[in-house]
Amino acid sequence: MTQKVLIILQARNSSKRLPGKSLSFFKKIPLVVLCARRLANTGRRLIVATSNDRSDDYLCHILERNKIKYFRGSLKNVFSRFVKITKKFNKRGLIIRATADNPFPDGRLVEILIDELKRRETDYLRINNKIHNLPYGISLEIFTAKKLFETSKKKLNRQELEHVTLNMYKNSRDLKNTLIKKIQYPKNLSKKRVTVDTLQDYKRIYPIFEKLRNPYASNWKNLLKKL
Numbered sequence: 043m044t045q046k047v048l049i050i051l052q053a054r055n056s057s058k059r060l061p062g063k064s065l066s067f068f069k070k071i072p073l074v075v076l077c078a079r080r081l082a083n084t085g086r087r088l089i090v091a092t093s094n095d096r097s098d099d100y101l102c103h104i105l106e107r108n109k110i111k112y113f114r115g116s117l118k119n120v121f122s123r124f125v126k127i128t129k130k131f132n133k134r135g136l137i138i139r140a141t142a143d144n145p146f147p148d149g150r151l152v153e154i155l156i157d158e159l160k161r162r163e164t165d166y167l168r169i170n171n172k173i174h175n176l177p178y179g180i181s182l183e184i185f186t187a188k189k190l191f192e193t194s195k196k197k198l199n200r201q202e203l204e205h206v207t208l209n210m211y212k213n214s215r216d217l218k219n220t221l222i223k224k225i226q227y228p229k230n231l232s233k234k235r236v237t238v239d240t241l242q243d244y245k246r247i248y249p250i251f252e253k254l255r256n257p258y259a260s261n262w263k264n265l266l267k268k269l
Contacts, residue, residue, distance in 0.1 A: 045135065045136065046131055046132070046135040047086055047135070047156060048086075048087050048088070048127070048128065048138070049082060049137075050089055050090075050091050050123075050124060050127060050137060050139055051074070051078055051088060051142055052120060052139070052141045052142060052206075053074045053090050053091070053098075053141070053142035054093055054097070054098055054101070055100065056095065056097040056117075057143075057239075059239055060243075060244070063238050063239070063244070064101055064143070065100070065101060065104060066238065068145065068247075068248060068251040068252070068257065072104050072108075073142060073143070073238060074090065074104065074105070074142040075108050076251070076257060077142045077143075077144065077145050078090060078108075078110050079258040080258055080260075081140055081152060082149060083148055083149040083150075084152065084153055086138075086152060088110070089111045089112060090105055090110060090111070090142070092114055092115075093114060093115065093116065093117035094115060094116070102114065119203045120203065120205070120206050121193075121198060121203045121204075122203070124190060125190065125191075125194050128187050128190060132187065133186065133187055133191065134187070135187035136156060136159065136185075137184065137186070138156075138183070138184050139182070139184070141181070143237050144179045144181055144237050145236075145238065145247065145251065146177075146179055146236045146262050146265050147181070147262055148260070148261065148262045150261060150262060154224050154225055155167060155182055155184045155222075158224075165185055165186045165189040166185040166186075166214050167183070167220065167222075168184075168207070168211065168220075169181055169222070173221055173226075174225050175229065175231055175232055176227055176232060176266075177231045177232065177236040178235045179235055179237030179238075180225075181237075183207050189210060193209050193210055196209060227263075227266060231266060231269065234269060250265060250268045250269075253268075
């Protein structure tokens with residue numbers, strides 16, 4: 043049986059620190075579209091997990107215009123969105139969790155995580171930016187559908203329902219400091235930020251993408267060199 047792989051990109055338009063950040067423009071491309079295209083640039087399936095709140099109506103309109111698949115679910119229970127999206131997965135299926143405020147991760151980084159998870163024969167793996175010398179915002183997680191389904195049977199608190207992998211992370215102590223050699227950066231950039239969470243973040247990252255000929259295809263490591 044072929045092992046399914048799905049990238050789930052979390053996005054919402056009701057951010058408190060930077061409202062509407064998912065639709066902020068980089069080279070005339072909405073941030074959510076930029077993140078989606080970059081993550082799927084090796085051909086992996088991707089779906090945007092957003093909410094059924096009215097605040098995300100226009101976000102869904104943008105996704106439709108760009109022919110990007112999406113799922114709408116509970117605004118606060120983000121965990122339930124992941125479970126509903128993957129309910130038809132077999133337990134061997136792999137899920138990559140990404141967020142639409144981090145435009146640097148791309149399909150090549152996704153492939154490294156897939157290979158690493160398989161090599162280690164584990165159910166959950168994450169990028170720790172500090173031990174990899176990476177800026178805050180080079181963030182992806184990968185886990186099996188089995189791990190997600192097992193976690194869904196637990197009594198999760200409000201924080202764990204909002205932050206999808208929090209329970210997995212808390213119960214995977216041996217993986218908190220896992221080093222993935224292929225992504226370790228030679229220079230320590232861990233104090234820098236490449237996430238879009240504030241207006242300052244946006245102003246810092248905008249010029250990098252504005253200068254790119256093809257922002258969808260640019261390698262994540264090459265982007266780091268432009269910092």
